[in-house]
Amino acid sequence: MKRSKTRASNGSWEDALTDADEVIKLDPSSHRGYARKYMALHGLGDYDAAYDALLHLISVSEDSSDEEMNRLRSNYNRAIAAIDSATDAIFKLCPLVLIDLAMGQLCDREGRRRTFRSETPFKKLVSEAAIAGVDRKHIRQIVVEYFKWVMLSHTWEGEEPTFKDVTEARSVHDLDRSPLDKKLRQFCETARKDDYRWAWSDTCCINKDSSTVLGQSLVSMYSWYEEAAETLVYLADVLSSSQIDALIKSRWMTRAWTLQELLAPKVIRFYDREWKLFLDDSDHPNHKESPVIKQALSQAMGLSPENITSFQPKHLGVREKLRLASTRNAGVEEDTAYSLIGIFSSDIVPQYGLGKVALGQLLENIVARTGDVTVISWTGKSLSYNSALPDSLAVYSKIPFAPPPMDINEFDTCMDKLRTGLAPQAPLDFYYRVTQLPRATFSDRCLRLPCAVFHVTNIGVQKLGGIRGNDYRAMVTLLGKVKFRTTDLMPLNKPQKLVFIHPWLRDLHDLRDGFESDDEREAESNVGSDDKWDSNSAESDGDSEHSTEYNSAPNSPLHAEPAAQMDPYTQALQLIVWLGRPFNALLLEQQSNNQYKRVAAENEIVISGVPYHTDPNDIEVKVLEII
Structure with a gap:
């Protein structure tokens, strides 16, 4: 026994193993011989045999109070537990x-x-431990x-x-x-x-x-x-x-x-x-x-x-992900949606047989989870799941309208006109009404959308277009004449059922977007290719995904974090200036239950903006339910 231990300490593993076998022959009931055999086999690198010897050693020494045996047994149990824990962790990922x-x-x-x-890798790991x-x-x-x-x-x-x-x-x-x-x-x-x-x-x-x-x-x-x-x-x-x-x-x-x-x-x-x-x-x-x-x-x-x-x-906004998906095709209709579950971190439950309902569920989930309404910026055919959603992801390949940057001098001029032309309280009242609106929500096929609402007072057919739809001309409160094309039949005798909406009120949060100084224009002209890409990604906090890509909806100044704290009155004036800029409007038709359906336009309905001389109290802002 002592000779086997001495030879093991000198690295003479084969001789130590021979001595251990002799000890076992002399006293098969002694766990010490098996302990020496296990140590020798491990030293030789025969981990399969060493593991078997360790298991046998543990079985024959269950009642032993020997300190070395207790240590080996304890280490073995802890090793098995640690390996199982590590294995369970990897199994959750694979x-x-x-x-x-x-x-x-x-x-x-x-x-x-x-x-x-x-x-062998497992047995070696246990034996080492x-x-x-x-x-x-x-x-x-x-x-x-x-x-x-x-x-x-x-x-x-x-x-x-x-x-x-x-x-x-x-x-x-x-x-x-x-x-x-x-x-x-x-x-x-x-x-x-x-x-x-x-x-x-x-x-x-x-x-x-x-x-x-x-x-x-x-x-x-x-x-x-x-x-x-x-x-x-x-x-x-x-x-x-x-x-x-x-x-x-x-x-x-x-x-x-x-x-x-x-x-x-x-x-x-x-x-x-x-x-x-x-x-x-x-x-x-x-x-x-x-x-x-x-x-x-x-x-x-x-x-x-x-x-x-x-x-x-x-790191990528909702609209940009939809653009990437817009050129992809699936052999099974539901896979158009299910292939994007991971990219959008969606929690919809896959179920084949739903057809385009699966796409509706995905887009609904995106809006519900993020509040991002760039999903509804499209032209073409509506999805039966909800009229605010498109029938196909292909529509997202088109870059939606966004107004050009506003010169800072023009912006300052507009601000000065508003300061002198409006009663001080009017912009503030409007600003507070807008900021009290909740973010967009989407559940049970119903989109609850905060927006500015403009009512149609008169509508007529301007040109018959056949299968491409008809051209219409509408008179709209505050906005004046608005032209659009749709394949839907418009209620010419009931124009009051129609409203145009400005849906981007609470979409994005960069106050400075859309206002450009001379210095900024000069800086942008010197931007290298690497910097160009930086503007195409958007960090998001928590579950929210906001897009600042070139193909986003217009940006809203409502939830800005300006470098210097801005007083509410100035923020209110900036909001009114922003509403005076061109925007992509949506056309809705009121239903009998006071809900609305979107009228699918063949082209974007670009409105020149709300005139700056408009009394802010006349601008209606509310949440509409779109089905």
């Missing part, structure tokens, strides 16, 4: 089912836990490294291998030799060559027969791509000899789901149809960091290079 690349089989979370416990004590940081590092996974991003091409197919075949390697089965196998082989153990493909790793599993997968998919070690993108229509334009023109760039599969991952590698690295670019392990690829994606998408490499949903 897909429900992954492909075991060593076996080619599908494996759920508990299956992966069992696999880990049967392999039993001797040296529990190092939770080290345990987390080993667990994360073992369970890291790689994701496949691709476009569906037909009858892809399903969860059932792979389960019945028992391995991806035993699937039929069809081209689509080959795609899955080559993905697995490529990932395996890169030393990954676990991989995920949407074709076979989601049991779509379970609505619960499918729903959870759709909601979690963005985070799975975000947390993955790497995403391999297979470009089925890109030849090996292709140049960078082939990526931009690929089908992969047009699909709804691949938007999040591009933005969410930290690391991406593109592969052509032969599973060769795109552009033969092996110099950049992460193609998001490839200058050529990054710049091409940035220009094609109208997105900053920084958002290509390190996209964060909260």
Whole structure:
């Protein structure tokens, strides 16, 4: 016994093991011999055998009060608990089912836990902790490294291998030799060559027969791509000899789901149809960091290079995200909405069979959660879910009207005219009425929208336009003549049912937006390309997402944080100046229940603004319910 211990202390592990075996032969009931054997096996680096010896040692020394035995047993229990805790943490981030690349089989979370416990990394970790004590940081590092996974991003091409197919075949390697089965196998082989153990493909790793599993997968998919070690993108229509334009023109760039599969991952590698690295670019392990690829994606998408490499949903405004989605198509109607759940951090519950109701639910959820009403800035056909919403995301590809910046001298002139032309209390009363309005809310298919309301007093047809709609001319309180085109039939005999509204009262919060000094114009003319991108992103606090991109609705000064504290009267005058600027109005028709429906205009209805000589008390502001 002493000789085994001495040899172990000198690093003579094989001799120490021989001595330990002799001790066990002499006294099989003694736990000390097993302790020496365990130490020797661990020292030799035979962690599988050392782990087995440790388990046996613990079982034969349960009643022992030996201090060394108690320490080993305690460390073992603490190590198992720490490993389970680290494993549970990673399981909260990873897909429900992954492909075991060593076996080619599908494996759920508990299956992966069992696999880990049967392999050397786990046994080494436990053995080390039993001797040296529990190092939770080290345990987390080993667990994360073992369970890291790689994701496949691709476009569906037909009858892809399903969860059932792979389960019945028992391995991806035993699937039929069809081209689509080959795609899955080559993905697995490529990932395996890169030393990954676990991989995920949407074709076979989601049991779509379970609505619960499918729903959870759709909601979690963005985070799975975000947390993955790497995403391999297979470009089925890109030849090996292709140049960078082939990526931009690929089908992969047009699909709804691949938007999040591009933005969410930290690391991406593109592969052509032969599973060769795109552009033969092996110099950049992460193609998001490839200058050529990054710049091409940035220009094609109208997105900053920084958002290509390190996209964060909260750093981009609602309207800008909708613009990115507007050019994408989905084979299943509901996927137009469900593919954006992660990008918008939405909490809608996926349910196939809803059709365009799914899009309505998504847009409703965006407004309800953020209060951002740029969602309703569009032209075209209304969604039956709610008339304020568009029938398609494609409308968001169009840049909505925004008035040009107002010269600071013109602004000062307007302010001076208001100071001399209005009774002091009138602007203040109006300002307080506006600031008391709540933010927009949306629930149960009803949009409750704070706005300025202008009533139609007369309406007539100006020109018949056939299928493109009719041109109308309306007389509107405070605004005068307003022209618009719509395919809807207007109630010519009941103009009082129609109102135009200014819906941007509480939208955005930068007081200075829209007012430009000479110095600012000169500074803007010297802005470099990097600075240009900074204006295309918007930080948000909490759950609110505000957009300050070039294609936003006009900005409101109501909730500003000016550098110097501004008195309420000056703020009130600025609000009136702002209302006097051109704006994109919405046309609503009153319903029998005092709710309103939006009249879908074929073109933006741009109003020149509320005349500055208007008595603010005559401007009606209220919350309207739009269905």
